[in-house]
Amino acid sequence: MASELDLEELPFEAKEPRYLMLAREIVREIRSGAYPVGALLPAESELSARFGVSRFTVREAIRKLTEAGLLSRHQGVGTRVEAAESQARYVQYIGSIEDFWQYVADTRLHVLKRTKTRTPLANVDLPDLGEDWPTIEGYRYRKTLANRICWTRIFINPFYSDIVPEIGSGTDPIYVMIEKRYKEKITEVQQQISAVILSPEIAKHVKAKPGTTGLQTLRRYIGSNNRVLEVTISIHPSDRFRYDQKIRLEYVRGPAAAGATG
Amino acid sequence: MASELDLEELPFEAKEPRYLMLAREIVREIRSGAYPVGALLPAESELSARFGVSRFTVREAIRKLTEAGLLSRHQGVGTRVEAAESQARYVQYIGSIEDFWQYVADTRLHVLKRTKTRTPLANVDLPDLGEDWPTIEGYRYRKTLANRICWTRIFINPFYSDIVPEIGSGTDPIYVMIEKRYKEKITEVQQQISAVILSPEIAKHVKAKPGTTGLQTLRRYIGSNNRVLEVTISIHPSDRFRYDQKIRLEYVRGPAAAGATG
DNA sequence: TAGTGGTCTAGACCACTGG
């Protein structure tokens, strides 16, 4: 069970707090194989006795390792070893959905057509809900109609069709209209980016040369309960749009966390 | 200073732990304006006395609010109010750089040309370091040479030119070769995605029809000290490649955190 | 130096899980 060690030692030097020393020792023991991944760590009370520290100190150590993703706690069960190495991963932070779009704010939608579609396109694998989805086609522009950003086709979940008549009038993005009116919150956005050739019709709408390239984005806006609220397909002339992103290395716990408060 | 409230009340019902009730109360007071953003909260001992709970409970409450990004603690100073609302933001998690690429693993690079470039392309805004960057052109394939994924051009920071001769032999991605050999760690990757037309030469290399569309990715691999280790430009025939991503809403603290351990 | 948050103890009871 790995070598004992009395944390009471080293009364001077070693300014490191005991819970960190203990955390290190636990990591050492996990890596030595004493507690393989998936196994349960000894109970807090046992660790407390074994290392001669209070349960508080043990819990602080375990808390740190839990934050690092090495352990997980389960009331009534125990503390499970989740990993031997604290995992690094890359993360992209996006402040808001507008940042995800990468448009400067203040764009508006000019509606060309309002129709209904049985199911939002073949390549969008949504369940056929048996209802037609309100569908809007148009182009997005900034400030004046001359400043065209992209052609777009929007599919609205019929459950939210109340907002459809208002689309194109205000400046709120559609997902914001849904969030406001129905108190729904977008919890996830899926995006697919691909390259396409501008068809003559689309080229005309965005005032670009037909036959040149465009960047197509297909986005699914998903609310709670995994309900798809809205699907959009946009095509940007490639000389006007480039998709930029930045990911950073981070040593991190699971996506869990969250907090109290509202 | 907002209404008092005795947390000792409600001995039954209200199974919520006291530290969460206290956290909520503190949030209420912050939002009421009692403690504006930037101000210091009363000391832990004072809160402990005021609410009739132990300092431990106060600290747990503050810990939660700190995790939520509403407060920050500063030893010797106090607890500062950082925000009145816990901020939501969207996050994309990427397990590894390979996930960022979205290639199935096990791809290899076939080298066509080895040259040197004064500065990695005009559209790559790097400082001209006064040295030529080793440059490699080729295509990436999976398993057999018939399975071509993309054409690619790679610029290596001359500081790492030792690895250049080995490129194309192993299966390690170049950034892994750098990480291993120089103990450098990629801490950030920047990516720009745009749409292009396949030139006849590139089309030939990836076995696609010239004149069709391709998705171009420009990536900068950045290590510690913000040093650019490597720049790559890849062009994927668009019928073979689509860039998919998913962002999730998260209520979150700053990118800080990290933990002890190694 | 006075006051803050950081660490730590030795207790206690509760909520939850599994057999």
Added chain:
DNA sequence: CAGTGGTCTAGACCACTAA
């Protein structure tokens, strides 16, 4: 039911910051 982690108390001393 026994055993786990979750919450909580009433103390204590230390490290740090600012005046």
